Amino acid sequence: MTARLIYVVGASGSGKDSLMSYARSRLANESQVVFAHRYITRSADAGGENHVALTQEEFDSRRRAGLMAMHWESHGHAYGLGIEVNQWLAKGITVVVNGSREYLETAAQRYPELVPVWVEVSPEVRRARLQARGREGAEEIEKRLARAPKNQVLGRRGELIRNDGELRLAGDTLVNLIRHGSGSEAVSCA
Numbered sequence: 097m098t099a100r101l102i103y104v105v106g107a108s109g110s111g112k113d114s115l116m117s118y119a120r121s122r123l124a125n126e127s128q129v130v131f132a133h134r135y136i137t138r139s140a141d142a143g144g145e146n147h148v149a150l151t152q153e154e155f156d157s158r159r160r161a162g163l164m165a166m167h168w169e170s171h172g173h174a175y176g177l178g179i180e181v182n183q184w185l186a187k188g189i190t191v192v193v194n195g196s197r198e199y200l201e202t203a204a205q206r207y208p209e210l211v212p213v214w215v216e217v218s219p220e221v222r223r224a225r226l227q228a229r230g231r232e233g234a235e236e237i238e239k240r241l242a243r244a245p246k247n248q249v250l251g252r253r254g255e256l257i258r259n260d261g262e263l264r265l266a267g268d269t270l271v272n273l274i275r276h277g278s279g280s281e282a283v284s285c286a
Contacts, residue, residue, distance in 0.1 A: 099188045101181070101207045102274055103195040103254075106215030108171075108240050109222035109229075111259040111266070112194055115215060117146075118267030119192070119274060129274055130184050131192045135164070135176040150174075166206070168199040185209065192274060212254030213273065221260050 106112045120131045136147045137155050150158070155174045159167055167176035177193055184191050185207075195203060195212075204210050217225075219241055226237045255273055259266040 098190075099185050099209060100190045101185060101203075101210045102190060102192040102213060103200065103203055103207075103210050104192065104213045104215060104270075105195045105197045105200060106217075106259075107197075107222060109225040110215040110217045111225065111263070112215050114263055115257070115259060115267055115270050116192065116194060118263055119270045122267070122271045123274060126275075128188070129190045129192065132177055132181050132184075134194055135178060137174045166193075166195075166199060166203055168196045170196060170198065190274060211273075213270065214254055214256045215259050215266075216256065217259050 104112050104116060116131060123129045123131075134147045135150050135155060135158065137150055137152050138147070139149055152174065155167075155176065158164055158178075159174075159176065163179055164176040165179045165181045167174065169175070175196065181191050181193065200212060204212070223237060223241060226232060226240060227234075232240070257266050257269050257273075
């Protein structure tokens with residue numbers, strides 16, 4: 097297995113966190129695959145992904161110290177991936193990250209081994225998932241739903257996983273992509 101940066105992106109409610117958690121549990125014994133935690137200026141108990149919660153001051157301090165390999169802002173929070181990502185890649189380990197659609201082009205320029213994985217769902221499924229997680233009110237949810245198509249301006253290179261059905265189907269697709277690389281297998285699910 098060649099070291100790659102698997103950069104998972106998708107709109108809020110597409111199921112990235114669930115897919116990555118599923119794949120992480122299935123690949124836990126594989127020493128050549130690591131799932132990077134994001135550093136986020138959001139409380140640890142906010143639900144969703146397992147992340148490292150930082151205050152804005154802590155985040156800014158780490159960024160100024162050069163401890164963030166990648167960082168961006170979205171929805172009023174700062175997000176980052178630590179420089180440990182670079183160390184893991186240098187050791188030949190495949191690294192899976194929860195990325196940002198807006199940051200994808202910058203990340204792809206910095207990491208030629210980057211494989212984008214687009215997670216998509218129907219608007220109806222996204223709306224239901226966003227309502228179920230309870231982080232935003234109805235108005236914020238509708239703004240998120242309206243925003244998604246504008247972010248698809250970036251090129252569609254990479255892999256696509258449809259996540260409208262059972263988690264196991266899309267999850268196994270992500271596991272296979274991580275294990276076997278990109279381009280050699282179909283990576284879409286209904």
